[in-house]
Amino acid sequence: MNNFEFFNPTRIVFGKDTIKKIDKYIDKNNRVLITYGGGSIKRNGVYDQVIAALGDRKVFEFGGIEPNPHYETCMKCVDYIKENNIDFILAVGGGSVIDATKFISAAYYFEGYAWDIIASNKKIERAIPFGTVLTLPATGSEMNSGSVITLNETKVKKSFHSELCFPIFSILDPILTLTLPKKQISNGIADTFIHVIEQYLTYPVNNQISDRFAESILITLIEESKKIFSNPEDYDVRANLMWSASLGLNGLIGCGVPQDWATHMIGHELTVLHGLDHGITLAIVLPGVMKIMKDEKGDKILQMGERVFGIKDGEREERILKTIEETENFFISIGIPTRLSDHGLDENCIDPIVQRMIDRKWSLGENGTINPEKVRLILLDRL
Amino acid sequence: MNNFEFFNPTRIVFGKDTIKKIDKYIDKNNRVLITYGGGSIKRNGVYDQVIAALGDRKVFEFGGIEPNPHYETCMKCVDYIKENNIDFILAVGGGSVIDATKFISAAYYFEGYAWDIIASNKKIERAIPFGTVLTLPATGSEMNSGSVITLNETKVKKSFHSELCFPIFSILDPILTLTLPKKQISNGIADTFIHVIEQYLTYPVNNQISDRFAESILITLIEESKKIFSNPEDYDVRANLMWSASLGLNGLIGCGVPQDWATHMIGHELTVLHGLDHGITLAIVLPGVMKIMKDEKGDKILQMGERVFGIKDGEREERILKTIEETENFFISIGIPTRLSDHGLDENCIDPIVQRMIDRKWSLGENGTINPEKVRLILLDRL
Numbered sequence: 001m002n003n004f005e006f007f008n009p010t011r012i013v014f015g016k017d018t019i020k021k022i023d024k025y026i027d028k029n030n031r032v033l034i035t036y037g038g039g040s041i042k043r044n045g046v047y048d049q050v051i052a053a054l055g056d057r058k059v060f061e062f063g064g065i066e067p068n069p070h071y072e073t074c075m076k077c078v079d080y081i082k083e084n085n086i087d088f089i090l091a092v093g094g095g096s097v098i099d100a101t102k103f104i105s106a107a108y109y110f111e112g113y114a115w116d117i118i119a120s121n122k123k124i125e126r127a128i129p130f131g132t133v134l135t136l137p138a139t140g141s142e143m144n145s146g147s148v149i150t151l152n153e154t155k156v157k158k159s160f161h162s163e164l165c166f167p168i169f170s171i172l173d174p175i176l177t178l179t180l181p182k183k184q185i186s187n188g189i190a191d192t193f194i195h196v197i198e199q200y201l202t203y204p205v206n207n208q209i210s211d212r213f214a215e216s217i218l219i220t221l222i223e224e225s226k227k228i229f230s231n232p233e234d235y236d237v238r239a240n241l242m243w244s245a246s247l248g249l250n251g252l253i254g255c256g257v258p259q260d261w262a263t264h265m266i267g268h269e270l271t272v273l274h275g276l277d278h279g280i281t282l283a284i285v286l287p288g289v290m291k292i293m294k295d296e297k298g299d300k301i302l303q304m305g306e307r308v309f310g311i312k313d314g315e316r317e318e319r320i321l322k323t324i325e326e327t328e329n330f331f332i333s334i335g336i337p338t339r340l341s342d343h344g345l346d347e348n349c350i351d352p353i354v355q356r357m358i359d360r361k362w363s364l365g366e367n368g369t370i371n372p373e374k375v376r377l378i379l380l381d382r383l
Numbered sequence: 384m385n386n387f388e389f390f391n392p393t394r395i396v397f398g399k400d401t402i403k404k405i406d407k408y409i410d411k412n413n414r415v416l417i418t419y420g421g422g423s424i425k426r427n428g429v430y431d432q433v434i435a436a437l438g439d440r441k442v443f444e445f446g447g448i449e450p451n452p453h454y455e456t457c458m459k460c461v462d463y464i465k466e467n468n469i470d471f472i473l474a475v476g477g478g479s480v481i482d483a484t485k486f487i488s489a490a491y492y493f494e495g496y497a498w499d500i501i502a503s504n505k506k507i508e509r510a511i512p513f514g515t516v517l518t519l520p521a522t523g524s525e526m527n528s529g530s531v532i533t534l535n536e537t538k539v540k541k542s543f544h545s546e547l548c549f550p551i552f553s554i555l556d557p558i559l560t561l562t563l564p565k566k567q568i569s570n571g572i573a574d575t576f577i578h579v580i581e582q583y584l585t586y587p588v589n590n591q592i593s594d595r596f597a598e599s600i601l602i603t604l605i606e607e608s609k610k611i612f613s614n615p616e617d618y619d620v621r622a623n624l625m626w627s628a629s630l631g632l633n634g635l636i637g638c639g640v641p642q643d644w645a646t647h648m649i650g651h652e653l654t655v656l657h658g659l660d661h662g663i664t665l666a667i668v669l670p671g672v673m674k675i676m677k678d679e680k681g682d683k684i685l686q687m688g689e690r691v692f693g694i695k696d697g698e699r700e701e702r703i704l705k706t707i708e709e710t711e712n713f714f715i716s717i718g719i720p721t722r723l724s725d726h727g728l729d730e731n732c733i734d735p736i737v738q739r740m741i742d743r744k745w746s747l748g749e750n751g752t753i754n755p756e757k758v759r760l761i762l763l764d765r766l
Contacts, residue, residue, distance in 0.1 A: 011389070
């Protein structure tokens with residue numbers, strides 16, 4: 001097992017009718033800014049619940065945060081905060097709204113060009129405290145200190161982390177997910193699945209706990225996703241998927257194991273250059289990463305095949321290929337086609353991505369062996 | 384799934400040679416009190432590592448904290464702290480030293496009779512910050528906010544919890560466990576196993592994650608304990624057991640599920656009245672709780688049998704009994720005899736325990752159905 005540090009001070013308030021508990025965890029005298037996205041929270045009753053819970057506090061709003069949130073939008077919000085002396089931010093939405101809120105809370109106190117927090121890993125010294133009301137389980141942002149922001153000007157999508165950017169609390173009410181469109185549910189399941197895979201499907205270091213916890217989440221995602229579309233009203237299914245999403249990327253299953261993240265890095269390119277949804281890009285790229293990297297990842301693919309998909313018979317190579325096939329079939333089963341061509345892309349999309357990787361001198365994967373030529377092979381496999 | 388809150392701000396610093404990292408997490412100007420137990424840390428080099436890591440800080444010591452720490456000892460330490468203006472406490476030891484340190488840190492600021500924090504659930508408003516260097520994985524105290532203290536005067540062993548009593552950090556270096564006597568390792572494994580069971584073996588609420596995480600820890604304990612005595616130098620085995628102990632009682636696997644704790648409550652009586660080690664009392668009591676409560680717990684016993692022990696064949700009753708037998712055999716396999724008679728006790732020990740339960744009006748278990756008569760049946764089964 002590798003050495004590790006684990007620190008996660010976010011308070012999770014989970015369950016039915018929990019929005020009202022906001023009142024307990026925000027100071028009565030705070031001036032509160034609600035951040036949100038396209039406005040669905042005003043149509044589905046979430047906004048009204050939040051306003052009721054905030055009671056007599058002075059409330060401000062900043063809406064219109066886009067999916068894959070833009071630096072440019074975040075800085076508009078920073079200006080708005082400066083004008084209104086905000087004490088606390090309440091992000092109401094999914095990963096994009098929460099990621100944007102983290103960056104906003106850090107950028108507010110940052111002196112200089114705030115994109116440097118991301119581009120140059122400039123350390124932040126202070127951040128505005130914030131909480132979240134999660135409406136879309138997927139990214140895990142509600143229980144971690146990371147954030148992914150896109151500089152729209154140059155189409156660069158990149159992450160930053162700071163211990164000052166853990167949410168103070170996150171409200172997770174599975175009932176809020178009942179009104180989500182099917183596509184967002186599927187994307188969220190794929191996103192969670194691949195967060196787990198990035199921390200699991202590398203090489204063995206004899207870490208029994210992180211491995212088994214990762215497998216627990218993968219099995220839960222597979223079993224519950226079989227039920228969610230046939231029983232969309234089943235609360236427990238929603239609850240299991242929501243808690244899986246948070247635990248998939250709160251640092252726990254990454255304790256003491258190597259990590260990959262190549263699928264995410266390649267997927268980000270498909271999003272910024274071609275506008276594909278984040279979850280969809282991951283479902284496209286992962287089977288290619290598994291296939292092209294199957295020698296380095298073979299032992300863990302075998303373990304996953306046996307423990308997650310029950311693949312125990314056959315030769316090593318056969319079981320590895322069967323596991324990759326089952327993984328791809330899982331994405332298809334939740335309604336996500338896994339080929340570039342399914343999403344209107346052909347081989348012309350590959351060269352520009354490979355060139356951007358060369359320009360940025362990227363070597364991806366747990367061993368740093370996924371070079372631009374490997375990325376080409378991965379994407380060629382996904383046509 | 385039940386509603387829940389989860390909050391755990393303790394920083395875990397895990398791995399080889401991590402004691403030196405103390406330096407990063409204690410203020411340079413703090414006056415630091417080291418609390419410890421019988422003094423083994425001075426013989427095995429741990430104390431020297433801690434002193435080196437503390438560098439130029441002013442260091443004080445309070446040793447002699449006994450297993451099942453006494454209120455009376457803790458209050459002596461509170462007096463010592465008052466004399467020496469301590470800023471930070473560093474608990475170096477196992478669960479007893481850490482539990483005592485939690486109570487000491489709370490009692491220092493408490494006005495009035497400090498035992499009321501435990502006896503009357505008096506809320507504390509402040510506590511001295513503390514960290515831990517764990518030397519004996521077992522209780523999980525290094526990553527939770529609970530503490531069990533014994534009032535020696537009346538032989539009452541009871542717990543308290545406060546969010547102010549989470550360790551700021553805990554150093555978990557598995558190498559420190561290499562010098563532990565076999566008996567302490569066995570007791571620690573049994574303690575962890577039964578912490579998990581108390582949060583798992585109740586009735587199903589369709590919580591896939593908490594169930595599978597609990598099963599992950601149980602399986603890890605069973606598999607790693609097969610190796611620890613034959614390969615005592617195996618670092619990964621030590622590391623897996625150490626991390627299991629923390630995760631067994633850090634609140635995570637208790638999220639959104641009913642909890643039992645009857646085995647602990649009955650076990651505490653055997654400790655205070657007859658001086659049996661905590662882990663041993665649990666291994667004695669648990670098979671009795673499972674047997675006497677097998678109707679209420681049947682569905683989860685079946686699930687445990689299948690997923691943890693691989694018991695899939697036979698009628699329901701047969702599988703339940705087989706699972707109880709396997710559980711008892713597990714304790715025996717790690718060197719803990721599971722009968723009262725194995726530890727010099729006979730049926731005369733039962734009446735006083737039942738009477739103490741009647742006096743305190745206890746109804747134990749996840750359904751509150753383990754009344755004093757059930758406790759009698761449980762203990763009769765364990766003769």
